[in-house]
Amino acid sequence: MSDLLSADVPPPLPRIDDLIRGSDRLAAVPGLTEQALRWHHEAVAGRAAVARDARRLASPRLWPDTIASLLTTGWRLAGVAAPGAPFQLLAVASAAVGLRVEPPEAGAATIERVQRLVRAGGPAYVKLGQFVATGDGLVPDEWVRAFAWCRDEAPQLEPGVARAVIDRELGLAQDRLAWFDDAPLAAGSIGQVHRGRLTDGTEVVVKVLRPGLRRRFRTDIETLALASAAAERLHPAARSANLTGFVELFAQLALEELDFRLEAANLVDSSAVLEAMGAHHMLAPRPVPGMVTEKVLVMEYLPGASYARLDRTAALDGDVLLGTGIRGVVEATLRYGVFHGDLHAGNVLIDASTGSFSLVDFGIAGRLDAAQRAGLVQYLAAWAANDAAGQIEAMQAFGAIDRDVPTGTLVAELQAELDLLQERARGQVTFDQLGVTLGRLLQVLARNGFRMPKDLVLFFKNLLYLSGFAAAVAPDADVLAVVQDILLDLLATV
Structure with missing residues (x-):
């Protein structure tokens, strides 16, 4: 951790394209490694174009x-x-x-x-x-x-609409669908999801963008x-x-x-990261080469049920599930800089027979560069120490505040907020307090004309999701202690 905080040039993150090339899980699908590399590189320009359009x-x-x-x-x-x-x-x-x-x-x-x-x-x-x-x-x-x-x-598409989109988008490739369930598995504001099966017997999920x-x-x-x-x-x-x-x-x-090619890139990047972590208990669906367009995404089907709907009588070790889930979120972020951006209960599935995780719906993913990763580490350390100056300096590493902007007023304003919070909490540091502390930081930044980077917002929301995850699988666990132990272990080797 000290290396990350003190280095003039933060240690580089692993190259995701190298992880893709070395992934046995991706290589097990014919043609996927080569297609994954194309998705990975094309998505860099795609995300930049989206950011400009959004602005x-x-x-x-x-x-x-x-x-x-x-x-x-x-x-x-x-x-x-x-x-x-x-x-x-x-x-x-x-x-x-x-x-x-x-x-x-x-x-x-x-x-x-x-x-x-x-x-x-x-x-x-x-x-x-x-x-x-x-x-x-x-x-x-x-x-x-x-x-x-x-x-x-969300309202379902009219019968036949999803299949018409698939036929139009996939062309001859749609012949690889030996079976397609016309009844949707789920319908959302962005798209509709159906079960299917390929001619080679692979069970798949077909995601279709809503027309118009x-x-x-x-x-x-x-x-x-x-x-x-x-x-x-x-x-x-x-x-x-x-x-x-x-x-x-x-x-x-x-x-x-709205572009399923970007989601396909998120899927293959995350699959490679999880494999490099050795997280064989945690999987992301693999897209099917030749069956991904802007409006249609065909990917493998992964088993499991939302952790919010787990059978309480199943022989699952909640503390192990909690530690596994937290490590997966934190390690992917701090070691590799790539993480699922929306880990609510519906996107985290657990197979009760094996205790393994399936992470689904990668339409939103977070990505950090080396400087942002160092800034995140610095923020977490400053949060634990109730240090406003350290938190503001971390925001400079994230690019939320320019390096040449005077920060004395910002630090004083935030420190007053943090001291008041600590006084109310009587010096105790709790997991929930992280959300309140972050909220105060965001308000101070907003009042002074600064904006929080998207990827930092996504990471902190994931940390707050972990509180709900803990309540579902290990309600008596000390979540903060689990997070701190994992952070110390990771930061000793990052």
Whole structure:
């Protein structure tokens, strides 16, 4: 750990393309290693293009298609929700990804207004509702329960639509599907998932993008950008929360999910990382070469059930599961800089017969470079020491704050917040306190015009997900002690 904190040039991360070349698991699928390398390299430019597009769409300007969206969606939304509902939706969704400490009050009337807005809006509104539905520990339970339908009850495509997309996208390759279940396994705001079987007997999952989704998302994001800018003019709380910054983050996450070629790159990169870690108990699905396009993703089927639905009578060692899960998340991040970006309960499956993990839905992934990895280590050390100066310096390593910006005021402001938190906690350091501390840091950065990098937000949200994971598999475990032991072990060898 001291090497990471003191080195002028942080130690390099392993090259993911080298891990792909050395992966036996990827090589076991004919042609996958070569295709994985293409996905890996092409995704670098693809993610950069998405980031530029998200920045443009999130700029609050009246584009021609935005005006059309306001004239249609805007009037429809005005008829079903109060004027403040868009601000309340953005505020609670930003809280659900860790960008706010205090979401709107969870009163029945407020929740009902925001629900009406989401039901009447386009797919981006439903996606925001999904953020809320997976915000356990970050927003009040009333919000999470009220928006569970966004995660579990997305409308299914009309019969035959999914198959038509597959035929159009895959062409002759669709003949490799010997069996396709017309009834979806799951339906979400982005796509629909079906079971299938290839002619060679491989059990697969087929993910299909909803038709016309990209255009709808873009106009929804433009409209949300205008709503956030208006809210920041009218509400001091909106300015403090930096809702315009959240819209850009949301746009980047959503637009990455709309290209399944980027998800295929996330899958093969993560498969190679997990294998290099020796995490044979933890798998990511392998995509099928020749059966991946922007709108269709065919990948192997992995067994398991959500950890939230585990059979309590199964002979599973909860402490072992907890340690395995935490190590998988933390080690992949700190050793390799690549990690699953949305580890809510529905994306972490456990095979009760073996105790192995399957990580699914890699539409969102986090990636750190060597300097950011060093910054993350520094932040975690500074958090444990209640050190505001160390936390601000870590944010400079992440690029959230320029190196030449004077930080004395920032440090003093954050230290006052941290001292107050520690006084309330009577000096105790708890796992939940990490989320509150991070929230205070985010607020200080937002008030001073700085924005939190996407990948750091994703990592900290994963840490907060671990609290819910612990409650499900090992409710009596000391999560903080487990995390600290794993961090010390890892940082001694990174």
